[in-house]
Amino acid sequence: MRLVxxxxxxxxxxxxxxxxxxxxxxxxxxxxxxVPITISAVRLTxxxxxxxxxxxxxxxxxxxxxxxxxxxxxxxxxxxxxxxFIAALDQSGGSTPKALRLYGVNEDAYSNDEEMFGLIHEMxxxxxxxxxxNGEKVIGAILFERTMDGEVDxxxxxxxxxxxxxxxxxxxxxxxxxxxxxxxxxxKPMPDLDHLLERAVSKGIFGTKMRSVIHAANPxxxxxxxxxxxDVGRQILGHGLMPIIEPEVTITIADKAxxxxxxxxxxxxxxxxxxxxxxxxxxxxxxxxANQYKSLVDHPRVMRVVAxxxxxxxxxxxxxxxxxxxMIASFSRALTEGxxxxxxxxxxxxxxxxxxxxxxxxxxxx
Numbered sequence: 063m064r065l066v067x068x069x070x071x072x073x074x075x076x077x078x079x080x081x082x083x084x085x086x087x088x089x090x091x092x093x094x095x096x097v098p099i100t101i102s103a104v105r106l107t108x109x110x111x112x113x114x115x116x117x118x119x120x121x122x123x124x125x126x127x128x129x130x131x132x133x134x135x136x137x138x139x140x141x142x143x144x145x146x147f148i149a150a151l152d153q154s155g156g157s158t159p160k161a162l163r164l165y166g167v168n169e170d171a172y173s174n175d176e177e178m179f180g181l182i183h184e185m186x187x188x189x190x191x192x193x194x195x196n197g198e199k200v201i202g203a204i205l206f207e208r209t210m211d212g213e214v215d216x217x218x219x220x221x222x223x224x225x226x227x228x229x230x231x232x233x234x235x236x237x238x239x240x241x242x243x244x245x246x247x248x249x250k251p252m253p254d255l256d257h258l259l260e261r262a263v264s265k266g267i268f269g270t271k272m273r274s275v276i277h278a279a280n281p282x283x284x285x286x287x288x289x290x291x292x293d294v295g296r297q298i299l300g301h302g303l304m305p306i307i308e309p310e311v312t313i314t315i316a317d318k319a320x321x322x323x324x325x326x327x328x329x330x331x332x333x334x335x336x337x338x339x340x341x342x343x344x345x346x347x348x349x350x351x352a353n354q355y356k357s358l359v360d361h362p363r364v365m366r367v368v369a370x371x372x373x374x375x376x377x378x379x380x381x382x383x384x385x386x387x388x389m390i391a392s393f394s395r396a397l398t399e400g401x402x403x404x405x406x407x408x409x410x411x412x413x414x415x416x417x418x419x420x421x422x423x424x425x426x427x428x
Contacts, residue, residue: 137230137268141304141343142365146201147425150370150394151186151209152234152271158182164395166402179208185403187214190223194415197228199422204232204271204306204392210262220266232306233262235298236272245278246287252294259301269304271345276311279320284309288328295342304365306392308345313372319350326355333363341365345392347372352385359388368392375399376417380424390425397421 141148158178159169165185172178186209189195203223210233214222220231235258239247249272252258262270272294274287287309295305309329311321329344336342344367346355359367369389371379376396383391400413 140201144201145426146199147391147421148202148368149200150204150392152204152206166404183212192411192414194418199418200229202230206234230268232269233267235270244283245280246283247275248290249274270298271306273308276321279317281324284324285328292332306343306345311347322349322354333361336363348382371396383424384427386428389428391421
C-alpha cells in the first residue's frame with residue numbers, strides 16, 4: 063500500500079516534534095518568507111477530541127496559514143492504506159424512489175419529498191447501525207446532503223459514523239447532471255458549493271464525491287468532463303477536503319473500451335498538472351480491460367481508486383473488481399441488493415454482513 067506522503071519545502075511548518083494537543087506550535091513563515099505567524103493546535107469538538115493535523119507539516123492543524131489543507135490524519139491513513147471498501151449511501155432525489163422500491167417501499171408509502179427522504183434516511187440509518195457496518199471492512203461511506211444534516215440515534219450522521227463505527231464520512235456535493243452534449247453529461251453548476259463545503263468541514267466530513275457521465279468515446283466531451291471534475295476538485299481541496307472525482311462511463315455503450323482509453327489519458331494529463339503534493343481520489347466504472355487504470359492506482363497524485371458498480375449485479379461487479387489490482391469498491395445498488403424493509407433486524411443484519419464480506423473480499427483480491 064502507498065503511504066500518504068508528507069510535504070516538505072518552503073511551506074513546511076517548523077514544528078517537527080510531537081506535542082500535546084494543547085501545546086502551542088512554533089511560529090512558521092508564510093510561503094513568501096514574510097511576516098511570521100503563530101500557529102496553534104486545535105481540537106475537533108467531537109466525542110473523540112480528535113486532533114486535526116496540517117497536510118503540509120503533518121502535525122497539528124495550523125491557524126492563520128493561508129492555503130493550508132487540514133485533515134484528520136487517522137481518517138487519511140485509513141482511506142489511503144487500509145483494506146476495505148467505501149459504501150455509497152448517497153442516493154439523491156432522482157434515484158431515491160428506485161432505491162426505496164428495491165428496498166420494498168413503494169410510492170404509495172409517502173406523499174411528498176419530505177416523507178420520501180425520511181424513509182430513505184431510515185434505510186440508511188438501519189444500514190449504518192448494523193453490526194457489520196464498521197471500519198474493519200467498510201472504511202468509508204458517501205452521504206447525501208440530507209443524510210449529513212440528519213442524525214442517527216440523536217448524533218449527527220458523520221459524527222456517528224466515525225465515533226461509533228470508525229467509518230470515514232464523505233459527502234456527495236454535485237447537483238445533478240446537465241443535458242447530454244458531445245457524448246457526455248457534465249455536472250450542473252454549483253453556485254453554493256463553497257458554503258456547502260464549509261458546512262461539511264464543520265460536521266466532520268473528510269471528503270466529497272461528484273459525478274458526471276460519459277455516454278460515448280468522444281474525445282472533446284471526455285476532455286471537458288475531466289477538466290470540469292478537476293477544476294471543482296481544486297476548489298474542494300482549498301477547503302481541506304479530499305475530492306473523489308467520478309467521471310462514470312456508462313457500462314452499456316458499444317465503445318466503452320475506447321471511451322476508457324480516452325478517459326485514462328485525460329485523467330493522467332490532469333493529475334500530472336495538479337502540482338505541489340496535492341492528491342485526489344478517483345471513482346471509475348469497472349473497466350472493460352482488467353487493470354486499465356493500474357497507472358492511476360500507482361500515480362503519486364492519487365490517494366485511492368474506487369470502483370462503482372454501474373448497474374452490474376453484485377456478483378458480476380465483485381468478479382470484475384477482483385481482476386483490477388489496487389481498486390476497491392464503492393458500491394451503491396450492489397451494497398443494498400437483497401435488503402428489505404420487511405426483514406427482521408436479524409435477517410437484515412445477516413444479509414448485510416454477507417454482502418459486506420463479499421464486497422470486502424473482492425476489494426482485497428484486486
